[in-house]
Amino acid sequence: MSSWLDYTINGLIVGNVYALVAVGLALIFGVSRLINFAQGSIYLVGAYIGWVAVVQLHTPLPLTIIVVAVAAALVGLIIERFGLRPLQNSVRIAPLLATIGISFVLDQLVMLTFSPNPRALPSQLPDVRFQIGGGTIGPLDLLIAGVGITSALLLFVFLRYSKLGWAIRATAQDRDAAMQMGVDVNRVNQAVFGIAAALGGISGLLVGMYYNQIDTAMSLQATLKGVVAEVVGGAGNVPGAVIGSLLLGLVESYGVAVFGTSYRNLFAFLLLVVVLVLRPNGLFASARQAPPEPLTGTFIAPSRPVRIPRWALLIATAVFAILPLLPVSFYVLQTLINASLLGMLALSLTLVAGTIGQVSLGHAALLAIGAYTSALLSLTFSVPVGLAIIGGGLMSAALGTALISPSFRLRGHYVSIATLAIGEIVSLVILNWESVTRGPIGISGIPPLSLFGYELVSPISIYWFSFIAMVVLALLQGRLLGSHLGRSFRAIRDDDIAARAYGLSLNRYKSLAFIFGGFAAGVSGGIAAHLYSYINHETFNTQQSILALTVVILGGLGNVVGAIVGAVALVGLPEVFRIAAEYRILIYGIVLLLLVRFRPQGLLGTM
Amino acid sequence: MSNIDRRTLVKGSLAAMMAGAAFSRAAFAQSSEPILLGVSGPLTGPNAQYGTQWKQGFDLALDEIQAAGGINGRKLAYSFEDSQSDPRQSVAIAQKFVSDPRIVMELGDFSSPASMAASPIYQRGGLVQFGFTNSHPDFTKGGDFMWSTSVSQADEQPLLAAYAVKRLGLKKLAVLHLNTDWGRTSRDYFVKAAKEHGAEIAVTEGYIAEERDFRSTLVRVRDANPDGLILISYYSDGALIARQARQVGLKQVICAASSVYSPKFLELGGEAVEDVHVGTRYFPEDPRPEVQTFIAGFKKKYNGVEPDAFNAYAYDAMNMAAAVVKIGGTDRRAIRDAFTKVKDVSSVIFGKATFDVESRRVKGAMNAELVVRKGQFALWDGKPT
Structure with missing residues (x-):
């Protein structure tokens, strides 16, 4: 019995730690309806500034906290002013991508310094x-x-009783109306980012001291746990974020108590999915609260896509098809193979995120399902590799759609968070379901790609194989978009209430999109498994999901050609920047930010 | 990048890209050019710290190799490509190295998914993939171009089990391990060996690499009532576990695998790692000349910093690469064959390293039983803690 007391206390202690990050996230979400993926990076910056203060300057604790808070707030203000404010009139998804780019840049700067x-x-x-x-x-x-x-209480009081607090809440409710009433919306945003960043910085400092350890990999984990806690409490609800964090800590601790350590995060993310499905506004959303997302789909604003003439596409396809016959190195071919694999994933994501508006942040899970299915089919049941890959695609389509279906009622950011959680759950199930997936040991000796009994082992044949697979999937998707299905998808994205009024069954169309998208992603994962010959639970990770989303937004949401162009660009750029060695990811982040800044609708525009 | 000018390298790699699949054109590198090894490893991303440690070890070994006259008069150098330990990037790097005629063999990658995904390319391309941290039992099964000096866990864990059970007299153990391919394999070998020595395994707990909070795990450990904790951890998570164990009031003996052997373990763990036992492959006062050369050289080159296990792996790997290239020359296939011929290469980890041609690994790692005393690693004096 006493153990349960200990588990409870431990849960509260770690929940406490999550709360620090969650409060900052909640504040920003409350005002700008933005999941700030850079919050974890500010936390990282705070930890390292704290290190400089404590270890180099020997400041006493109160001064350390002030130094960190001020420095982190400055970083927050810079992010707001130069990273996000220029995007305020562009599509709502652009700031999200910008925060991802900013987090790359900040993490890399800290790592290099x-x-x-x-x-x-x-x-x-x-x-x-x-x-x-x-x-x-x-x-x-x-x-x-x-x-x-204290910070949650202070914020609560500040938001409720101070003039700036009113302005913040007014801006959160209706930005345009607030502006008409004379609220300086920019100043409000600045205040919010400054406060949130200061909090983020202090949390990095305190958590670093708590564990007596800081390292540059801590940022993504902090963001993930913070997002979970925040959403459980009710996105944008500051006291809710604290309670959500404590609850998350408790659930994890009890999960460890009952099932063991390796199940810990599984419970965190299951809690999130359950809360989202049962109470999409979070546990502590009040009934009076305005819906967290606008009723109509302004999440993805349509833009005029760049029309590429058919002959240009044909020529481009032909050039890429005969590329291996030209004097091109295998390294370039291998890079393009990677681009094709990412391209297939992007096709899948651009369909579900762009065309039907379900922005998924867990798409790597579909790769993993396809890869494991294909690997196990060919290894255990000696299914020919070509068929096994198709099997992987089908399994991905079926299982992916089944997993996501409870979240079909969600909108906007909540879909992203639910899919993020589902992605983590899939990866943790792969880690723990040892009898099937071989757990952390992974699956080795996966047979190479083959077709009709001929092994495809040269880079040239693998290139053709993956290129053709991608082109076929792209053509199919193009057909799909041109049909009445494509129009229905877009109708649901643009205005789901109007679409429903016209008699479209939302769930059915969302399922169809995920079935098709799941197949493409599963095929990509299947090919990857046979290409790599070894996979484990880390092969298809969250970074892959984020990369895929970046590709899709970069290419233009819903845009088939855009997805492929984006994939080539985002696989190619880090390779081109190899010359810059340690600096390449920094440069990549900056290029990404510039692209979002100057072409928020994507290179080829939203379809 | 140690001793080749970056610009030359850039030009070189551009040229290699242009040259395409045509190997022969550039195959006759002048003898004034350094012999080039390819390294695929993490310089950015979550495992970046290990890539940095590799570089330190490589650079020290190269200094010594150059000072001793290089490889038959030619310099040895490496080209480090950042893979972020991501399989997608390591396969591209593999193609890059395979198509670059200047690269005579490859070292790395760090993680199993990244290394083993690239293996088929190295195997088909006929370039040796020398994985010196790849303990995954299937790594060298990728083909006859895969060689590894990573200490086999089948060797290391029985030594740790003997230390914990026979020497320290622990009878009931709690095993905490990283839930990765390495941690899992290690745990299985450890548990098997500990049971053979007559110990009971009270509980085993696997945790993921990003985990930082172990309090609830430690409650499980406490409830299992062990008399010793075994950590199959890296130094950062090992230090976290030790700290939290002491904080929640667990006073049991802690015994950790050699991967925590790093000055960082002491720095991050502070007082909590006092009296922690560590089974390692070498120790600072080790009289073996190769160890003394390594430690003295390392401290001199890096402002007095003590080397850690990953520095040692990289240092050994570069020395092994030099020995192999000395025998095999610059022909890739001859280098593969040289791995079967190379004998008794002086090594920090193995003393004298010779490959077992069957498994393509080195057997018989050295053993040292250390304990943390007054914030330093010291040879265990046999006294109970």
């Missing part, structure tokens, strides 16, 4: 422990709890 080696960030509080239950808590636990709860 401080080297990727982890560092110790010693706590400046006395090392006394208080016995509670079977364990102990220290002064840092109390400080973290204090900062979390």
